[in-house]
Every structure is written in C-alpha cells, then in structure tokens.
Amino acid sequence: MPAVSFQNVSKNYATPRGELQALKGVSFDIQAGEFFGLLGPNGAGKTTLISILAGLSRASGGHVRVHGHDVVSDFAAARRQLGVVPQELVFDPFFNVRETLRIQSGYFGIKGNDAWIDELLEGLGLADKAGANMRQLSGGMKRRVLVAQALVHKPPVIVLDEPTAGVDVELRQTLWQFVSQLNKTQGSTVLLTTHYLEEAEALCGRIAMLKKGEVVALEKTSDLLSRASSNVLRFKTDHNLPADLAAVARVTGRVVQLPAHNAAEVERILARVREAGVAVDDIEIRKADLEDVFLDVMSGASATTAPMAPMPPTEEVAP
Numbered sequence: 001m002p003a004v005s006f007q008n009v010s011k012n013y014a015t016p017r018g019e020l021q022a023l024k025g026v027s028f029d030i031q032a033g034e035f036f037g038l039l040g041p042n043g044a045g046k047t048t049l050i051s052i053l054a055g056l057s058r059a060s061g062g063h064v065r066v067h068g069h070d071v072v073s074d075f076a077a078a079r080r081q082l083g084v085v086p087q088e089l090v091f092d093p094f095f096n097v098r099e100t101l102r103i104q105s106g107y108f109g110i111k112g113n114d115a116w117i118d119e120l121l122e123g124l125g126l127a128d129k130a131g132a133n134m135r136q137l138s139g140g141m142k143r144r145v146l147v148a149q150a151l152v153h154k155p156p157v158i159v160l161d162e163p164t165a166g167v168d169v170e171l172r173q174t175l176w177q178f179v180s181q182l183n184k185t186q187g188s189t190v191l192l193t194t195h196y197l198e199e200a201e202a203l204c205g206r207i208a209m210l211k212k213g214e215v216v217a218l219e220k221t222s223d224l225l226s227r228a229s230s231n232v233l234r235f236k237t238d239h240n241l242p243a244d245l246a247a248v249a250r251v252t253g254r255v256v257q258l259p260a261h262n263a264a265e266v267e268r269i270l271a272r273v274r275e276a277g278v279a280v281d282d283i284e285i286r287k288a289d290l291e292d293v294f295l296d297v298m299s300g301a302s303a304t305t306a307p308m309a310p311m312p313p314t315e316e317v318a319p
C-alpha cells in the first residue's frame with residue numbers, strides 16, 4: 001500500500017475571471033520510505049495539492065489516501081499519519097517552545113511526550129530555546145519550532161512545503177540532516193516541495209514536476225538527470241547570439257548557457273559564436289543539473305538526449 005496516493009485529483013477555484021483549474025486530474029503514488037520531491041513554478045498547484053493532502057482544502061474531484069486512509073472520509077486517521085510543515089509561520093505568542101510542543105502533542109492525545117520533545121529540540125538545534133517564549137524567537141528559530149510541531153506525534157509521513165524559503169544555510173543544513181536521518185533510520189516517508197532545485201537533486205529519490213495543475217514529469221531523480229544533456233557550456237557576452245544558438249540558449253543578463261553533449265559540440269558552438277562575431281568571456285563547461293531538466297520540461301521542450309536540432313551537422317571530432 002502506498003504511503004500517499006493521489007488519484008485523479010482536481011481543484012477548481014471560483015475567481016472573478018471565472019473558474020480556475022488549479023489541479024487537473026493529478027495522479028501519482030508515493031511509496032513508504034521514499035524521499036519524494038514535488039517541483040513546479042509559482043502557481044503550478046503544489047500548495048493546493050498539499051493543502052488537500054493535509055485536509056485543509058477539499059478537492060473538487062478525485063481521492064487522496066494516506067496509508068489507505070481517505071483524507072476526507074477518514075480524516076482523523078489520515079491526519080495522524082501526517083506531519084505537515086506549512087509555509088506560513090503561525091503560532092500562539094503566549095507559550096514557550098516546550099509548551100507549544102506539549103500542546104501540539106495534546107491535540108493528538110499524546111501525554112508524557114517529553115523524551116521525544118527533547119530529541120526534537122536537540123536534533124533541530126532548539127535545545128537552548130525550550131523555555132523561550134515564541135514571540136522572542138527569530139524567524140529561523142520559529143521555523144524550526146514549526147518543524148518540531150509537525151513531528152511531535154511521530155508521523156510516518158512528513159510533508160514539507162517549501163521549508164527552506166528564505167532561511168539561512170545553517171538551518172537548511174540542520175533541517176536536512178534531521179529529516180534525512182528520520183527517512184533513513186525510521187523509514188519516514190518525506191514529501192518535499194522546494195524551489196531550491198539543488199536541494200531536491202541532493203535529497204529526493206524521485207521527483208514529480210507539476211505545470212499548470214498537471215504532472216509533466218514523474219521519474220527517479222537519476223533518470224531525470226540522465227535525460228539532460230550531459231554538459232552545459234556557459235559564457236558571458238554583450239552581443240546577441242545568432243538565431244540558431246539563441247533558440248536553445250538560456251540567457252540571464254550577460255550569462256549564456258547552452259546544452260553541449262560532448263567536446264565536439266562545445267567546439268561547434270564556439271566556432272559558430274566566433275563566426276557570428278560574438279565576443280565572449282569567462283567560458284566554462286559544467287555538468288547539467290536538475291535545473292536544466294526543470295527548465296527543459298517547463299518550457300515544453302522534450303528533455304531528451306537528442307543533440308541540439310538547429311546545429312548544422314558536421315564531422316564528429318574525436319574527444
């Protein structure tokens with residue numbers, strides 16, 4: 001039985017401009033023990049899907065189950081299986097950290113939870129803040145408490161909705177270390193949404209990409225990466241690229257990035273650039289990463305290993 005099962009989930013919002021289909025029949029399963037990434041640009045529907053999973057929002061159609069429990073008809077059992085770390089920081093400012101965690105334990109009917117609360121405080125770098133009032137904590141510390149709160153009832157499925165948005169490197173590392181350890185040692189299932197693709201690449205075994213409410217990719221991270229061109233040629237220029245290169249380039253300010261499978265292709269691109277009279281500097285070749293795949297998938301380009309179509313065929317040069 002999957003840990004989480006989304007079956008044909010749809011969600012429509014009534015807006016002043018008519019009905020908005022935020023989710024259009026999303027189906028996929030997450031198996032117990034997986035570290036699963038849900039990626040997509042702003043507005044793709046990630047938070048909507050997670051809100052439905054957490055029982056905070058009702059799907060317009062379809063079913064969501066957590067370890068077999070339907071999130072609507074069997075809400076309490078489904079919710080007990082889930083530890084949800086939301087995007088927003090919402091707290092009762094009158095309690096201290098330990099009290100906050102004890103109260104949260106109480107919501108799940110758990111008494112005498114201090115040993116686990118201590119472990120959470122320790123693991124999340126909050127041990128010296130146990131007695132601090134919530135309103136005295138910095139944003140980053142509050143976020144740590146939010147994670148502890150989500151985990152207080154030892155849920156088998158941990159859901160993290162952009163947990164590292166705007167948080168510092170230290171907290172990111174603490175968080176990932178702690179969550180990875182739960183995933184490895186307790187077999188916890190993790191569902192993560194993030195805009196930091198290098199985090200998803202490092203942590204997630206499998207990834208689903210959402211675009212405008214639809215799943216457009218669902219694969220093992222390693223398979224997604226192998227779909228990317230193996231290298232990226234990066235350089236800076238103040239000039240316009242010739243049209244054939246511009247069609248496949250990713251341009252950010254002066255920085256141009258082009259997929260290049262091998263040394264021969266790098267040479268071809270540079271020859272083309274020279275021929276077009278485009279002056280370049282800071283030339284670099286790097287390995288393609290998840291961001292390259294993500295941009296390929298989101299632009300609708302087929303993320304295959306096919307060489308760049310617009311390049312004229314030339315003799316293969318030995319690497």
Ligand SMILES: Nc1ncnc2c1ncn2[C@@H]1O[C@H](COP(=O)(O)OP(=O)(O)OP(=O)(O)O)[C@@H](O)[C@H]1O
Pocket residue numbers: 013014015020022040041042043044045046047048049
């Ligand atoms: N309560 C609502 N009423 C109307 N439209 C909504 C509501 N909540 C979300 N939407 C719309 O549904 C779509 C999906 O939004 P959602 O927040 O799920 O995307 P997301 O992938 O989580 O984006 P982000 O990365 O920005 O958090 C968007 O077009 C959004 O404007």
